[in-house]
Amino acid sequence: MQKSQFIIEVNHVSKQFGDGKFALNDVSLQVTKGEFVTILGPSGCGKTTLLRCIAGFQVATSGDILLNGSDVTDMPPHQRPVNTVFQKYALFPHLNVFDNVAFGLKLRGVEREEMIRRVRKALKMVSMSDYEYRDVDSLSGGQQQRVAIARAIINEPEVLLLDEPLAALDRKMRADMQMELRDMHRKLGITFIYVTHDQEEALTLSDRIVVMREGKIQQIGTPTDIYNEPQNCFVANFIGESNILDAVMVRDRLVRFCGRDFECIDEGFGEDTEVDVVIRPEDVYIWKADKQGNADQTDFADQADYDPDDRIPKGHFTRFYGEVISSIFKGVHYEMTVKTEDGYEFEVQDYHEFKPGTKVGMLVKPEDIQVMRKERLCNTFAGIYMPQNRVGFLEAEWDVPERMSERFEAGEQVQVEVDFNRVNLQDDEEEGVLAGEVHFILYKGDHYHITIRTDDGDDIFVDTNDIWDVGDRVGIKIAPSYIRLKKKQVKEQQTEQNDDQTVSK
Amino acid sequence: MIRLFQNRRSWAAPYILFLVLLVVLPLVLIAYYAFTDAAGHFTIANFVQFFTKQEAVNTFIYSIAIAVITTLICLLLGYPAAYIMAMRSFSTPQVMAMLFILPMWINFLLRTIATVELFHMFGIPLGEGALLFGMVYDFLPFMIYPIYNTLQKMDVSLLEAAHDLGANRVQTFTKVVFPLSMPGIYSGIVMVFMPTVSTFAISELLTHNKITLFGSLIQRSFGEGGIAMWNYGAALSLIMLIIIGATSFFGQDDTEAEQKGGLL
Numbered sequence: 001m002q003k004s005q006f007i008i009e010v011n012h013v014s015k016q017f018g019d020g021k022f023a024l025n026d027v028s029l030q031v032t033k034g035e036f037v038t039i040l041g042p043s044g045c046g047k048t049t050l051l052r053c054i055a056g057f058q059v060a061t062s063g064d065i066l067l068n069g070s071d072v073t074d075m076p077p078h079q080r081p082v083n084t085v086f087q088k089y090a091l092f093p094h095l096n097v098f099d100n101v102a103f104g105l106k107l108r109g110v111e112r113e114e115m116i117r118r119v120r121k122a123l124k125m126v127s128m129s130d131y132e133y134r135d136v137d138s139l140s141g142g143q144q145q146r147v148a149i150a151r152a153i154i155n156e157p158e159v160l161l162l163d164e165p166l167a168a169l170d171r172k173m174r175a176d177m178q179m180e181l182r183d184m185h186r187k188l189g190i191t192f193i194y195v196t197h198d199q200e201e202a203l204t205l206s207d208r209i210v211v212m213r214e215g216k217i218q219q220i221g222t223p224t225d226i227y228n229e230p231q232n233c234f235v236a237n238f239i240g241e242s243n244i245l246d247a248v249m250v251r252d253r254l255v256r257f258c259g260r261d262f263e264c265i266d267e268g269f270g271e272d273t274e275v276d277v278v279i280r281p282e283d284v285y286i287w288k289a290d291k292q293g294n295a296d297q298t299d300f301a302d303q304a305d306y307d308p309d310d311r312i313p314k315g316h317f318t319r320f321y322g323e324v325i326s327s328i329f330k331g332v333h334y335e336m337t338v339k340t341e342d343g344y345e346f347e348v349q350d351y352h353e354f355k356p357g358t359k360v361g362m363l364v365k366p367e368d369i370q371v372m373r374k375e376r377l378c379n380t381f382a383g384i385y386m387p388q389n390r391v392g393f394l395e396a397e398w399d400v401p402e403r404m405s406e407r408f409e410a411g412e413q414v415q416v417e418v419d420f421n422r423v424n425l426q427d428d429e430e431e432g433v434l435a436g437e438v439h440f441i442l443y444k445g446d447h448y449h450i451t452i453r454t455d456d457g458d459d460i461f462v463d464t465n466d467i468w469d470v471g472d473r474v475g476i477k478i479a480p481s482y483i484r485l486k487k488k489q490v491k492e493q494q495t496e497q498n499d500d501q502t503v504s505k
Numbered sequence: 506m507i508r509l510f511q512n513r514r515s516w517a518a519p520y521i522l523f524l525v526l527l528v529v530l531p532l533v534l535i536a537y538y539a540f541t542d543a544a545g546h547f548t549i550a551n552f553v554q555f556f557t558k559q560e561a562v563n564t565f566i567y568s569i570a571i572a573v574i575t576t577l578i579c580l581l582l583g584y585p586a587a588y589i590m591a592m593r594s595f596s597t598p599q600v601m602a603m604l605f606i607l608p609m610w611i612n613f614l615l616r617t618i619a620t621v622e623l624f625h626m627f628g629i630p631l632g633e634g635a636l637l638f639g640m641v642y643d644f645l646p647f648m649i650y651p652i653y654n655t656l657q658k659m660d661v662s663l664l665e666a667a668h669d670l671g672a673n674r675v676q677t678f679t680k681v682v683f684p685l686s687m688p689g690i691y692s693g694i695v696m697v698f699m700p701t702v703s704t705f706a707i708s709e710l711l712t713h714n715k716i717t718l719f720g721s722l723i724q725r726s727f728g729e730g731g732i733a734m735w736n737y738g739a740a741l742s743l744i745m746l747i748i749i750g751a752t753s754f755f756g757q758d759d760t761e762a763e764q765k766g767g768l769l
Contacts, residue, residue: 056669
């Protein structure tokens with residue numbers, strides 16, 4: 001068979017568990033030899049399932065997995081040229097350190113002297129040379145993890161799979177092990193696939209990051225790509241701190257948010273298109289402003305390295321103004337929240353503290369404004385028009401205005417649209433037409449964009465100023481006049497798209 | 506804190522009383538009777554009597570042999586049963602466990618009598634075979650349950666790790682599952698061996714007293730021999746106690762050795 005350029009190819013792999021839920025939903029991924037790839041996502045996003053499919057502990061429901069160009073989708077784990085480092089180490093408690101590490105070699109009948117040599121080498125690699133005959137239960141978590149890594153790399157696998165290997169270690173230990181893993185990856189030259197929920201770890205270690213959410217890949221890219229150019233709100237929100245705002249792309253290279261037009265470097269969104277923008281808190285320039293909005297020269301005289309004129313980058317950039325409402329010291333920098341004149345809240349990071357109450361001016365350079373296409377502009381559901389001015393969608397019946405009866409017949413399939421800010425959430429789930437749970441919350445500067453997952457697994461998106469927590473049970477109401485109905489056949493394609501999105505989002 | 510501790514300690518009082526009256530005291534009495542004659546003078550004649558009587562020693566050896574064979578059969582039948590129960594993800598593992606435990610809901614004497622009737626019904630003669638059958642039937646759950654427990658608690662990721670490192674199913678079993686289930690096997694062995702070596706009711710019922718086990722010997726010394734035989738019976742009891750004690754210690758020692766990796 002022709003050798004593939006990729007060591008691992010995951011092609012359209014889906015994994016469905018007994019309850020019908022998709023742990024993986026059409027996942028595709030290519031890994032080049034020698035890469036350090038991290039699969040990153042919150043718990044339950046399917047990252048571990050993907051790793052287990054590659055290791056062979058789980059068989060994909062559909063799709064195939066190629067290792068070095070040959071199909072291993074149904075190959076049992078012991079025949080695959082991959083080894084795994086398990087989250088809880090999974091060391092054999094009845095064997096000592098040496099026998100644990102030698103386990104794979106013994107199975108392959110490697111000669112005793114060769115075996116001893118290789119075990120010593122592997123233990124040296126993880127700095128555990130003096131522990132050969134120690135009982136594994138007597139080792140600390142970090143030491144056990146080292147033994148687990150030695151046990152896996154001694155078999156010289158083509159791919160090393162690591163399932164949250166540092167999750168059980170304390171912070172300091174984790175940082176040390178991260179560096180060691182990086183070095184080890186460089187020395188060994190084998191491909192690492194690393195699963196973690198820790199975005200910092202992913203940014204530190206990886207050549208490439210695969211961000212996953214609810215069984216789907218959200219974005220694949222280098223750490224800098226993922227950080228600087230997130231492709232959607234989820235990625236922007238999950239990785240690092242971010243300000244995510246509703247915006248309108250006025251035309252190419254010009255985007256409007258916070259009531260102002262900003263130059264940016266993005267093109268191809270069309271004119272007057274609704275988009276999301278992401279601005280990293282450390283990319284916001286901030287200065288203490290005088291009445292004209294220029295840098296205030298009077299204050300900060302005591303701070304030697306604060307030069308008011310240096311705070312404002314040269315050039316014609318759009319400035320906006322606000323007042324600091326909170327400031328937290330984070331060790332190296334201060335994390336401040338600034339409320340703009342238009343009522344948007346901005347997270348800003350700076351080495352200088354601007355005390356709450358300070359009037360400040362801010363600007364963002366065009367290259368630091370990341371524009372993202374909106375995943376949807378309103379809620380769209382497939383529905384059926386019913387007698388007595390009712391419409392059925394999301395497995396419930398909703399009242400609609402009487403005049404609708406002129407345009408639709410009972411039993412007719414319709415497309416239902418509801419704006420995000422027209423969905424009414426009730427504390428008491430009994431009060432709503434439909435009950436659901438707060439599934440995901442995104443702060444958009446001046447409001448929250450909330451995903452409500454109904455008990456039937458459908459998603460409703462809501463813009464609100466009320467504060468909810470993930471997991472809150474809510475009742476959902478929509479006033480009849482805010483339910484827009486459209487003829488089904490006209491927008492059939494978009495309805496399908498929406499069905500897709502309700503699974504993914 | 507101290508008061509609470511003292512309170513807690515006082516909760517043990519009923520049990521200590523129970524222990525002293527019903528365990529320690531009888532043991533002391535057995536030892537006393539074993540080393541005295543009918544008149545209450547110290548003697549080792551009871552032991553000499555046992556070891557010089559060929560018939561008694563034979564019965565003793567035969568009893569141990571029967572117990573060993575029963576234990577082995579229980580292990581051979583019980584391990585696979587426990588393994589299947591623990592490894593197959595039955596939708597209701599409790600139900601499976603219940604099926605094995607269910608026979609124990611019926612008093613074992615009743616069960617043994619029922620077994621006798623079964624043998625009669627099918628016209629199978631009673632004897633050594635019937636004895637072994639009855640013993641295995643009665644004590645099999647004691648073997649299955651501890652093994653099932655250790656297997657069920659075994660961390661699945663250990664099996665996955667073995668697979669991952671290149672072990673096929675058989676190798677995973679011999680190199681990981683079996684060594685790790687040794688504690689369960691030992692307690693199973695002890696729990697089957699101890700009652701089988703001392704039983705008398707099963708042999709009496711299932712062989713119509715044709716085969717005498719060591720337990721029966723003791724029982725007869727007390728039951729039929731009258732007060733004159735008590736000292737001899739006590740000596741026999743003491744010998745059996747030592748045997749049983751030895752097996753449980755043997756099990757414990759080996760469990761520790763096993764955990765230190767002595768098996769591979």
